[in-house]
Amino acid sequence: MSSTAFVSIGDLRKGRQAVSAVLQTVASGGCSTSAGAGKASCGSSDGPDDMPAEIWEKVKNHPCYSEEAHHHYARMHVAVAPACNIQCNYCNRKYDCSNESRPGVVSQKLTPDQAVKKVLAVASEIPQMTVLGIAGPGDALANPAKTFETFRRLQAQAPDIKLCLSTNGLALPQMVDEICRYNIDHVTITINMVDPAVGEKIYPWIFWDHRRVTGREAAEILHRQQMRGLEMLSARGVLTKINSVLIPGVNDEHLIEVNREVKKRGAFLHNIMPLISEAEHGTHFGLIGQRGPTARELKAVQDACMGGANLMRHCRQCRADAVGLLGEDRSEEFTLDKIAAMEVVYDLDKRRSYQQQVEAERQQQHVAKVEAQVAALEDGGGARTDDVDPGIKVLVAVATEGHGKVNQHFGHATEFQIYELSRGQATFVGHRRVDLYCQGGYGEDEQLPSILGAINDCHAVLVSKIGACPRDELKAAGIEPVDAYAHEFIEKAALAWFTSYRERIARGEVTHQPRGDAQIRQGAYIAAA
Numbered sequence: 001m002s003s004t005a006f007v008s009i010g011d012l013r014k015g016r017q018a019v020s021a022v023l024q025t026v027a028s029g030g031c032s033t034s035a036g037a038g039k040a041s042c043g044s045s046d047g048p049d050d051m052p053a054e055i056w057e058k059v060k061n062h063p064c065y066s067e068e069a070h071h072h073y074a075r076m077h078v079a080v081a082p083a084c085n086i087q088c089n090y091c092n093r094k095y096d097c098s099n100e101s102r103p104g105v106v107s108q109k110l111t112p113d114q115a116v117k118k119v120l121a122v123a124s125e126i127p128q129m130t131v132l133g134i135a136g137p138g139d140a141l142a143n144p145a146k147t148f149e150t151f152r153r154l155q156a157q158a159p160d161i162k163l164c165l166s167t168n169g170l171a172l173p174q175m176v177d178e179i180c181r182y183n184i185d186h187v188t189i190t191i192n193m194v195d196p197a198v199g200e201k202i203y204p205w206i207f208w209d210h211r212r213v214t215g216r217e218a219a220e221i222l223h224r225q226q227m228r229g230l231e232m233l234s235a236r237g238v239l240t241k242i243n244s245v246l247i248p249g250v251n252d253e254h255l256i257e258v259n260r261e262v263k264k265r266g267a268f269l270h271n272i273m274p275l276i277s278e279a280e281h282g283t284h285f286g287l288i289g290q291r292g293p294t295a296r297e298l299k300a301v302q303d304a305c306m307g308g309a310n311l312m313r314h315c316r317q318c319r320a321d322a323v324g325l326l327g328e329d330r331s332e333e334f335t336l337d338k339i340a341a342m343e344v345v346y347d348l349d350k351r352r353s354y355q356q357q358v359e360a361e362r363q364q365q366h367v368a369k370v371e372a373q374v375a376a377l378e379d380g381g382g383a384r385t386d387d388v389d390p391g392i393k394v395l396v397a398v399a400t401e402g403h404g405k406v407n408q409h410f411g412h413a414t415e416f417q418i419y420e421l422s423r424g425q426a427t428f429v430g431h432r433r434v435d436l437y438c439q440g441g442y443g444e445d446e447q448l449p450s451i452l453g454a455i456n457d458c459h460a461v462l463v464s465k466i467g468a469c470p471r472d473e474l475k476a477a478g479i480e481p482v483d484a485y486a487h488e489f490i491e492k493a494a495l496a497w498f499t500s501y502r503e504r505i506a507r508g509e510v511t512h513q514p515r516g517d518a519q520i521r522q523g524a525y526i527a528a529a
């Protein structure tokens, strides 16, 4: 789709003189500081107006590289890469690669042959699966034969699927030609430091030049290879995403420098993820009691990086065998025995036509968002809110099962998406995993305290439906349960609620008060707050 297919804020601006000044702010990417003169810098929320058409073509249906796309398109990983060439203190390979996956063993390691069959099976069942990634369980480039054999065959057999890989970067410079040969135009490099003095606290050893190298020397080699690999990929036009694991007391403030350095070398996105470390995972950090960041600490580092390399905030720290939309895992539907019993029909035309429907829905969401921004800036024509502090920002939690809509019951949510609302802006800032409230048709009241704790910094929770008991508990906790916008697009619903909130403040019905901290469960993949 060309970039002109999207309705811009500018289109809607015509005839709305009264809000033109504020709309300028929205149109120029007012949710963050400018990355350059007139350049929007909303991280992976950027759209076709914010980048060259050829880049938009690469990211528009990649759920990790486009925040908007992650509501509509799925990805899958095939676990063909078991070996690794370094040791990270947050990894125990009995569990997944922490680069790109949450702890939990992969169910099945695959040969390239099995991997190709699995991809074709998923592609025929999930036509909005647009990206195939190799993200472990070890390092994709420490297993070059299996990795590139899989890509080579898929390039020929499933030409509409984007190819993506994740690596620690040690072997990257030597593999750049091979990466380009198979049109792998998305590469993630995990870079946790640009100073080997920091690096030696994270990496006890690397395997390099047929020997094990330890200490500062290991970190120096890794750093050199990562920077060189990133520069080479940028020079060849491959889109790069940098993953950094935030380790409090080790590299937290240092990640601001990492952000600066990777931006200088052409990184497209920076994904700062919380360390997951629990003693039972058996990692070095888990065993010595190194904690992960709180939600507030993570957001503080992410916010401090704004204006640098664009930030990704919707990462779900997926398994190395994940299948489905980010945040859902359908891998159990595609085990080898189930695939063997499936009739696999990889129908390119059918996939394209389904994806056209997805694009139409996405366009509707985009139009709804822009209209909602305009309406919010006009305060919906409702009560005057001139006296209400224009700087008020609140967080809301949203229950969604995809399609960009408020379309999930409170009791069915296993995660809430978190949006930050200010006047005329609804910005996705992260997600929170929660325990399922509805267990087999009845509410499990014991789960409520942990759910409330996970969204405790939110002023409201937007759902399609909610029962009387959780509704009362939320109200008692000062969180407004809202089901008035069921099946509306998220941004439209959130901004409409925010306008009504401001109007109630103006009428003296509520007093705006900041909310407390959300609780974050260690190892629970809660990305931001």
Ligand code: CLF
Residues within 6 Å of the ligand: 063, 064, 075, 076, 077, 099, 100, 101, 131, 132, 133, 134, 135, 164, 165, 166, 186, 188, 241, 271, 314, 315, 316, 317, 318, 326
């Ligand atoms: Fe996979 Fe990674 Fe490609 Fe995405 S995941 S290899 S870029 S297709 Fe995405 Fe998962 Fe986060 Fe990775 S949400 S862990 S960023």
Ligand code: SF4
Residues within 6 Å of the ligand: 084, 085, 086, 087, 088, 090, 091, 092, 093, 096, 097, 098, 099, 136, 137, 138, 139, 168
């Ligand atoms: Fe584990 Fe990945 Fe680090 Fe290798 S690069 S040690 S697989 S986290």
